[in-house]
Amino acid sequence: MTTPQSPVLDFEVKDIAGNGVKLTKYLGKVVLIVNVASKCGNTPQYAKLQALHEKHTKSGLAILGFPCNQFKEQEPGTEAEIKKFCELNYGVTFDLFSKVDVNGPAASPLFKYLTSDEIPIGDKGKVEWNFEKFLTDRNGNLIARFRDEVEPDSGEVAKAINDALAHP
Secondary structure, three states: OOOOOOHHHHOEEEEOOOOEEEHHHHOOOEEEEEEEOOOOOOOOHHHHHHHHHHHHHHHOEEEEEEEOOOOOOOOOOOHHHHHHHHHHHHOOOOEEEOOOEOOOOOEOHHHHHHOOOOOOOOOOOOOOOOOOEEEEOOOOOEEEEEOOOOOOOOHHHHHHHHHHHOOO
């Protein structure tokens, strides 16, 4: 018997190299989707995201970083520059994707969904800053959202990830 997937997994995005990636590849994984930026006060969260990746990847966590330049132009680089910055400064090995808009008419379809009124969690609405985090269960159902000020190593993020990982 197959478990139906959620709308989150219906999307196709481009990875940091510009290749199409169907999010169905993450079916069976707990996924943390984050809009990221290299020149932001929250940029040190990359290190905490990488630590989460290293701690939980074997248990089934996938972190997806989506660079965004919509907030005070804090992600001005090319995809190649972003990838190099992340690897050199934070040792990032989790999946990075092409730069996207997260709000407005040019927002990526994934982020249009994540910020829509149809999402099944209480915290709805536009992304307010860099490093907002959206957590899905293993079937791609959106189960939590953490605003930018909630650090990736906070107790509430850890609990949500651990609870999601505990359910096969």
